[in-house]
Amino acid sequence: MVLLAAAICTKSGKALISRQFVEMTRARIEGLLAAFPKLMNTGKQHTFVETESVRYVYQPLEKLYMLLITTKTSNILEDLETLRLFSRVIPEYCRAMEESEILDHSFELIFAFDEIVALGYRENVNLAQIRTFTEMDSHEEKVFQAVRQTQEREAKQEMQRRAKELQRSRREAEKSGRRPPGFGSGFGSSSSSSSRPDVTPVVSDISVEKTRPSAAPTKPSKTGKAMKLSSKTKDVDSFVDKLRTEGQSVISSTVKSKQSASIAKTTTPSNKTEIVHVRVEEKMSVTAGREGGLQSLDCHGMIALRINEKNEQMGMIKIGVANNDDKGIQTLQTHPNVDKKLFMSESYIGMKNPAKPFPLNTDVGVLKWRIATKDESLMPISINCWPSENNKGGCDVNIEYELLQEHMELQDVVITIPVPSGCGAPIVGEIDGNSRYDHRRNVLEWTLPVIDSGNKSGSLEFSIAGHPDDFFPVTVNFISQKSYCDIQVTDVLGVENEQPIKFSSDVALLVEKYEIV
Secondary structure, X not given: OOEEXXXXXXXOOOEEEEEEOOOOOHHHHHHHHHHOHHHOOOOOOOOEEEOOOEEEEEEEEOOEEEEEEEEOOOOHHHHHHHHXXXXXXHHHHOOOOOHHHHHHOHHHHHHHHHHHEEOOEEOOXXXXXXXXXXXXXXXXXXXXXXXXXXXXXXXXXXHHHHHHHHHHHHHHHXXXXXXXXXXXXXXXXXXXHHHOOOOOOOOOOOXXXXXXXXXXXXXOOOOOOOOOOOHHHHHHHHHHHHHHHOOOOOOOOOOOOOOOHHHHHOOOOHHHOOOEEEEEEEEEEEEEOOOOOEEEEEEEEEEEEEEOOXXXXXXXXXXXXXXXXOOOOOEEEEOOOEOHHHHHHHOEEOEOOOOOOOOOOOOEEEEEEEEEEOOHHHOOEEEEEEEEEOOOOEEEEEEEEEEOOOOOOEEEEEEEEEOOOOOOOOEEEEEOOEEEEEOOOOEEEEEEEEEOHHHOEEEEEEEEEOOHHHHOOEEEEEEXXXXXXXXXXXXXXXXXXXXXXXXXXXXEEEEEEEEEO
């Protein structure tokens, strides 16, 4: 088939959006769309109308029409199948088939149309794949979300700090017999606050009162301007309140890291870290087929060292590493400033110049490795999804997991299954763990707190209207505090005296992508 254009128009023929897939002039597409309602005066039930040059294939959508303009030589059966897919895409982005909804989501619809047709020819995609392609992750969006979370944490910490200062000021004012800050006119509080250096002054507008004649009677301020918190605190409070009204939860955390929440959970609290801290971090990307088989598994790992000390003598160390890998690491590289001979012969990471210390008060990557494989047995966890059509016009979905690497412990496991929109919540039957239906994202989330050798397999069953292709791709997310490649830091020794040095360590396996497509 050759598809010339796809458009959504009203019953009167007014075009709301139109997407051309072949090169044509604006005058021609406007003429074709204007001619469409004039051809529908026969009163017969039909789904297409032909002219001398083109064919109109359409489907009524309440007050609108989904219209495809094709050549007369295209296959009418393929045209109708493509039309049904276009019609199913519209409810994914619009809550109602109304003109205002279509215009509000016009760009999302055009992007989705582009995933269906390319250069006039139908792409082999289904509804779930279109949703995945149009909602792919953006690096800029991740950076924005990370910055926003950091701002939320800082706003929360600032709010708590200000509240503690105000509470402390009130307690000290009560002990001294003065009126607590924040009440009354606040006159005369300038001298009392200056005599107590540990109390943060909160009076801002008393300079006007000092310029008045002493005989003039003073009246309590009705505007409350004489005693107010700084504008910065009000900005913080209003910012936090606005986030809560928008449904955003303000995160309270003592970890001053700008990384994601999963990284923060696998980070040792600051009060438990030693001067020498080592972090073993791995990031994994997995793509597996729905019929079985592993398409790709890529795991990158790194050992990062941080020495929280100003004395350079503390940087004169070497780190012992135990490589217990049995999966076949392809690359194992040390930092250019690290002594490779020492690492190869004794499995210790030390500076190439023994007289030079490691950098202080900064994270330094000293060793990295990578493994890439298509061996299905090396997957941390396998997912088997079996959707089957039932006699009620829907699908019964059985999905199960199995932990393949029994030495690992997966935490906060979330298995996300896409479900068709507009069908309501799925009916969940037997389940190991918990489930949650997210109607905004049209997904069913299967959550398990921990998967280890004690519960290395489990299953979920649910029913919902739809087609078997609607339940893919299945995505998996988890964290683990055990290394996938089983690389461990054994000890830290001083370079000169070979004496053991106390250190702390973190191990984290993070998932960048884990899909069953």
